[in-house]
Amino acid sequence: DGGITQSPKYLFRKEGQNVTLSCEQNLNHDAMYWYRQDPGQGLRLIYYSQIVNDFQKGDIAEGYSVSREKKESFPLTVTSAQKNPTAFYLCASSIGDRVESPLHFGNGTRLTVT
């Protein structure tokens, strides 16, 4: 089945540690996105990539980093500089070159930092 795989589903880290969230897609989509979901705040865009080896900051990129070395993979690193990292993180992909191309989401990773 084609889709987006995010792993792990739950992740626990101590404050001050960097952590990398995995996102893999087999939909052959060019564009990939990372969103953060907090209660009452909707989905906020962290980073997005429209093509391999290129990515742009979204609305809340501070404290996060990404890479796009392969078309299928778009890992997100939550660094120790992120002031409030505990959240539900969603990865998505789309065909990317048409305004109506829908986003396909993974099932998310819930990160808890204590």
Added chain:
Amino acid sequence: QQQVKQSPQSLIVQKGGISIINCAYENTAFDYFPWYQQFPGKGPALLIAIRPDVSEKKEGRFTISFNKSAKQFSLHIMDSQPGDSATYFCAARSYNQGGKLIFGQGTELSVKP
């Protein structure tokens, strides 16, 4: 302005009733307005979408109404069912924004049997 404002934050409807969720936007460059449905522990999935040259779009029990002059759009769920209980997000995108979707704050819908 990139913001999309969604209301209400939560909604309780009896089975068989009509659920109505509203969204408003300011950026006139937006030209695509999808709605996503999210069940607990899952990622959102596209439910229905509309372009601004259409005032209404219906798919089964789900209807989007679009008011371009007021810069508002809404989702109507007819004959609401307990299985419709989920979080609903409106969103907007413009052709010159690199495919980015701007989401509303979400509405948690609960349909009581």
